Amino acid sequence: MSSAQSETHPYRSAAAQPVSGQPRSREGAVLTCADVSVEFGDFRALDGVTATFPPGRVHALVGQNGAGKTTLARVLAGLVEPLSGTVQVGEDLLSGGSVGEARRHGVELVHQHFALPADFTVAQCFELFNDGPQLLGAFSRTRLRRRAETLLAGAGTDVDPDAVIGRLPIETVQAVEIARALASNPRVLILDEPTAVLPPPAMHRLFERLRGLAAEGMCVIVVLHKMQEVFGVADTATALRAGRLIIEPTPIGDLDPASLSRAIIGGASIEAVPSAHEPASSAPVELRAAGLSARSSAHDASAVDVSLEIRQGEIVGIAGVEGNGQRSLVEAIVGVTAARSGSIWLGEADVSEASVRERRGRGLRVIPFERNVEGVSLSSSLWENHVAMRRGRGGWIIWPKTLRRQCKEALDRWKVSYRSEEQQAGSLSGGNVQKTILAREVTDDLRVLIAAHPTRGLDIAAARDVRAALVGAAAADAAVLVVSADLEEMFEVCHRVLVMLAGRVVAAFERPFDVERVGAAMVGGDEG
Amino acid sequence: MGDFIVTCLQAATPIWLAALAGMYAQRSGVIHLGLEGLMVSGAFVATATAIETGSIALALAAAIVVNLTLSLLFWLLITYFKANVMIVGLGLSLTAAGATGYALVVVFGSEAAVQSPIGLPQPLSGLTGPLAPLGDLSVLTFAAIALTWIAWWSIRRTRAGLKLSACGSDPFAARSAGVPVDRYRLAALQIGGFLCALAGTELSLAGVQSFSDNITQGRGYLAFAAVLLGNVAPIGVSVAALFFGFAAAFGIQSQLDFNGTLPPQFVLMLPYIVTIIAISITAVIKKRRGEQPTLILERTL
């Protein structure tokens, strides 16, 4: 974050004039929300948020994960019905909780995980979001195609209208989503973390676009994460913390990165995690992948010919823009996806053909990508989650009482706040869920720990605990592999950082790390 | 040969109409195991009304009204009461089977069957020559052909159809597009109720002109299989339903042809076996292509 202060504002100078050649039929509008509160069950996601976003500007909405940025964006777009409070576009008060109404008033939301059906073609997606007046909306294929071509051309996106969404690269999907949002000529455009999936050059192009749209008079609201991006693109910044408005829309000139990030984090000073000791150069290799290629069934590039070695006590990071094969690599190492070629070794054992259970029996532990999907079963009890892991053979008979006690001990050791070990995992907060996963995975027989986005969505304190656990695992002579999108976190805990691009490891860095060079390697600009 | 084709079409029509109903429902994201029940209720109400009033139009109208009501109930249960879609569907089928059997006794005092004085009109009955067999086809067979085209057009060529499909394939995307997902599901279920009323009427008032206990004999479940077999596409679903009609007609035919040599039960098994094989093959193909299998994703109760 400190580096942002010295940044110039690269996007600001670039394009301050209108970008699309078409005349705009609708003026931008001021978007106001007053005293908006949202609750999900017991959790208060937004608490009395009041803010006014004038047109003709790019507004950055910032905050930690879980601060309520996405919820606020969804309330503004009518996707989430607030418990109380109002949203107003220009002069018109929206009744709230209706996307149709918000869209009719010219509010469009571009989602972080895009909201386009995977089995639709690009042209069909445009038609799905078409708000024309017909009752059934009959169309011909040519008309559908022609409309898509026009809109794509207008948005400067080059993609076949008949391409199926599920088969497009994620960056293109985002371009389609933005093009479809602009198709209705919105007065307010909201983008939820658009930069998460973009490599820097594409990000620059996106920011130029947004500045152009604002120059045309549109009200642009962007949910952003990084100070550098905020100060690069935005005219104003708005900060949320734990569901409350901390900084109302304030001109960027009146803010500086240091104070803004302090506001986001809150008074609590982050105590740095003591860094892990350098592993001895003689330490044996605990995890080795040689020429590994695999393809996850999920949305990710294949991992191609990846080789890496991690010694005992070493923490290695995998940096890269999301979707460059990290998931394929991790799934292949864990064994939930079969490797196409290459081999995987845990210590002295070749586990390329081994089952997940066997690998876990050899001390492989994982903090998976999606903690609520791969990490825990939300509707199962805490103790069932705690003993879910299958390592090695035997153990056909179980003694629930003993298992419950073990679970209780482990959860207490990891300072999870819970009422009872019979409680459903889904009733815990994100940070506590992550700690229950750590309590299960970090055991005495841990030898290799793979942590994928281990602190994503956690508050500062919980994130610190998780990082400390990674360093602690290394101190106990485990080999640790960290996959993260957060370079600062990675630089804090890792001994080495590898960069993945299009499924390959394209660069390797040692301490001290240089943000610029790692960042360049992530987009193919540096050979490390 | 002409007779055989007509038998195929006659056997296929009820399954065909019900399969289109299931297609609409599944497109909107509702797995419809209640097709069987809606068919049997449609068949009973149509027959009873035909007997009481002697009017085919009233019979159809009554069947449609009852099925729209049942579909509304189905929708309320799965939407507002969060009941499990498949269990409610099965329950609807069981209730309708029981209730019609019960009503058969209570209203008509018969355990087995009740005859209707009138049947569905047969628009081509005046034909002579080689086309004469077509005269046996009821008006609803021709309606099925037209409705298939309408289904294709409404799903593939209208924005409403796209929105309906989005409700099934990505409800979140549909909501983001401002589609009222629940209301689209209600609409799909109502269309389904209407189509199943036609299917039931065809079953009872076309050829046999009677309603008997367990008249559907699992045709509703065959229709559901046709939905998956046809990959939830209007044309595919219709082809699958026609195939089931062919298999049934073939079963009837072969009973005459190889009486004694091949037990008829084995011929009658054919459509079920082919369905299993075909569903497995489509699943494998989808897996190869890396697509999600057409699975019912509602897993836990």
Next chain:
Amino acid sequence: MKHLSRLEAARPVAVVAVSLLLALGIFGLSGYSVGEILNGAIEGSVGSAAAWTQTLRWAIPLLIIALGVGLTFQAGYFNVGAQGQMYVGAIGSLAVGLEWHDGPALVVVPSALAAGIALGMLWSLIPGILRTRLGADEVVTSLMMNFIAVLLLEWICTGPLKNRDGSGQAATTDMLSPTFRLSGGSGVSLTLLVICALLVVAAIMLHSRTRLGLEIRLVGRNPVMAQWMGIRASRVGLVVFGLSGAAAGLAGAVEVFGPAGSLRAGFSPQVGFMAVIVALVGAFGPVRMLLAALFFGGLRAATLYLPIVNDLPQAGLDMLNGMVAVWITVSALPAILARRSSRGPTPARTDKTPSESETVSAHG
């Protein structure tokens, strides 16, 4: 939390009670005397020793099948093929019993039961394998297997095993040797009750004392997580399909060696579906399923008795069963009320909370 779980426990009872009232209302409206029906129902199910025997006679197959079906449901598989699995189990055991009609009962009967169990298991494993290996939908395949089994039974009863006693009665098979029978025509005997008790105990042990029981629940609630934990979800799936087929096959064999003594085409219709309802009403708990099976067994006994006293059609029972199925999975709180009351989370009934289903759809 405590409060809600008690509500959850009361739900099945309430659902059954409401359905009973509805059905009685319908019977009353259509001209039957509700008082007579109630009297007759109680007489026919629990009013006498003979009535109790009838109740148990129907509770036994329902319980055995429900114990198995409950496992597949718990593991997240919608196996609706119990009827067919029961039929092939019955066929297999009868074939052994008839072929080996002069063997010693102590050898023949266990082998026949084993044959029934094995065939039921095989019948169930076909959809099981197609689902876990190929991803073919198990609802359709298991339904289709039912239809095939119905036809197979019809063929067996009119073809290869058709009765040769010349009575001319259509579609029944020869009778088993009386020495093989596990019970008389009443369908209740100590042996059968012991078998049921053993199965219930086994189910309890499986549920709370074995790793497999735990894994079945985990796979049912979150198969993706189970896979990351090293649990082979597809293998667990095969096991539950096998076990539930085995149970249904055993139920078929018990039917043949117990009350029936022979086979009739289309015997005990709807028992497979009724067992699904028993499993749901019992919420997959072995003891609760036992209670549910007794209740529905009693209901069946009552409806078989009622037509004798006041010619209430049997279809009335099917209607009642169906109504129970229609309501049984509704949540304790209608969603519309749950949304309004902001306090107190409703129990998550599936793993698909909003956040999760979103993430699931986000990566395919």
